[in-house]
Amino acid sequence: MFPGRPNGSVSERIADAISSLLLPIVDNILDLHSFGPKWDCAPSIITHPIADVDLMTKTLRISEAFKLPVTLLWEHNDTAGMFDTWVHSLGKIFICTEFGGGEAHAEALTIYEAGVRNGLIALGLVEGKTEYPMFRQQKSGRTLETNPSDQLKSPAPGIFEPRCSVMDEVKQGDLIGILHPMDSLSAGSIDIRAPTTSVVFAIRSAGCVQGNEEVAMLARPLAP
Amino acid sequence: MFPGRPNGSVSERIADAISSLLLPIVDNILDLHSFGPKWDCAPSIITHPIADVDLMTKTLRISEAFKLPVTLLWEHNDTAGMFDTWVHSLGKIFICTEFGGGEAHAEALTIYEAGVRNGLIALGLVEGKTEYPMFRQQKSGRTLETNPSDQLKSPAPGIFEPRCSVMDEVKQGDLIGILHPMDSLSAGSIDIRAPTTSVVFAIRSAGCVQGNEEVAMLARPLAP
Known part of the structure; x- marks a missing residue:
């Protein structure tokens, strides 16, 4: 979609306006959104690997300054035309x-406010003292x-039953969740286990899933 | 809907089958469901006032034996034909x-399992030891x-911002949430405050609400 087209679809025109009017006058772009319903996830900043080493280092440093529960480096296959890759190219x-799953409660809103303020302080845009927001009674x-x-998928269509929580530390073989197949009364339930020592970054809430649909996203400490 | 009709709609026929086939052979009915999406609420057992004092006492006693975070006596206007009032009439x-809001995570599932087992133990149907499940790091x-x-409503259409959490203790005048009107750019935000000392039983998650739509449900310790 990015950088957009001035005479394209409505979405392409919005992308064009952002690219041609807003991006030239800003240094840092904050894209504040949430993970999506039917999931539980830690409030976090996500960034993808950036080929430019200097920009990667700067991005991680500023991300960490938000002091959100997690800063996540997410390696995935880039899609051309994304907002972030376009900004990186500049x-x-x-x-x-x-910002968490599909539902934002008071705790999450408090974390977001503190996180954005921390980030603006780190960027020198506002004055103030950095706060370390608590997430589920833990300072992380x-x-x-x-x-x-690290993306675990459902082995069959059915009902997914989560058996671990966001930020849990799991070892290889630990139970992540159970898939209860619904297309056959004789099919037994299927355990979904951790392939390796990990931290649970995000997990689907209980409910129906298709076969091969994502049900959990694991992660591990960033290698230095 | 209850007691149903054998030659009525599909729902009426299901109600009739439950009334005529299942209810005569059971002593206790467990209706396991969840509070609904867009809310956060404590896993709980809800019962309405029952005119029969002996049945009311028994119901509260067995409810409390589940050891869920909350047992709630909810006074509201009865609707004829509900499953519970029909069962009470028998x-x-x-x-x-x-069982919590629209999304069931691992913690909630653990509470439900323990709660139902506790209830079955109290009813003498299974053997075992009562467990006290934790809810958000607290034993309640x-x-x-x-x-x-106790049902607080939005004063206007707009975006509701929750400013307190489930199980928070609030005093008269404490901020429960803020309504940001969306139908006028000049309308200021409206604070929604606790009318009296209460416990927050359930609260809407952040998002759009209509005017006069429920955004929070308060409660207080049951008077002896």
Whole structure:
């Protein structure tokens, strides 16, 4: 979609206006959105690997300054035309937040406010003192990485039953969830287990899933 | 809908089958469901006032034996034909669970399993030891009551911002949430405050609401 087209579809025209009017006058882009319903996930900043080493280092440093529970380096296959890759091609900082699952409660809103304020302080745009927001009674602030093999998928269509929680530390073989097939009364339930020592970054809430649909996203501490 | 009709709509026929085939052979009815999406609420057992004092006492006693975070006596205007009022008219125990908001995560599932097992132990149907499940790092188990004036509504259409969490203790005048009107750019935000000292039983998650739509449900310890 990005950089858009001035005479394209409505979405392409919006992308064009952002690219041609807003991007030239800003240094840092904050893309504040949430992870999506039917999931539970830690409030986090997500960034993808950036080929420009200097920009990658700067992006991670500013991301961590938000002091959100997780800063996540997410390795995945790039799609051409994304907002973030376009901003990176201009050599600018792109910070993308994932503010929890589909429902935002008071705790999450408090974390977002503190996180954005922390980020603006780190960028020198506002004055103030950095706060470390609590997430589910814990002070966290971890930098993790995840890659496509950390995305666990449902082995069959059915009802997914989550058996671990966001930020749980799991070892190889630990139970992540159970898939109860619904297309056959004789099919037994299928355990979904951790392939390796990991932290649970996000997990589907209980409910129906298709076969091969994502049900959990694991991660591990970012290698130095 | 209850007791149903054998030659009525599909729903009426199901109600009739439950009334004529299942109810005569059971003593206690467990109605396990959840509170609904767009809300956060404590896993709980909800019962309405029952005119038969003996049945009311028995129902509360068995409800509390589930050891869910909350047992709630909810005074509201009865609707004719509900499953619970029909069961009560037969002099049987009706236990209705509200298993949290629209999304069920691992913590909630653990609470439900323990709660149902505790209830079956109390009814003498299975053997075992009562467990006290934790809810958000706290061991709770409170009996509360709520009435129609505890249901706080949005003062206008707009975006509701929750500013307190489930199980928070609030005093008269404490901020429950903020309504940001969306139909006028000049309209200021409106604070929604606690009318009296209460416990937050359920609260809407952040998002759009209509005018006069419920955004929070308060409660207080059940008067002896």
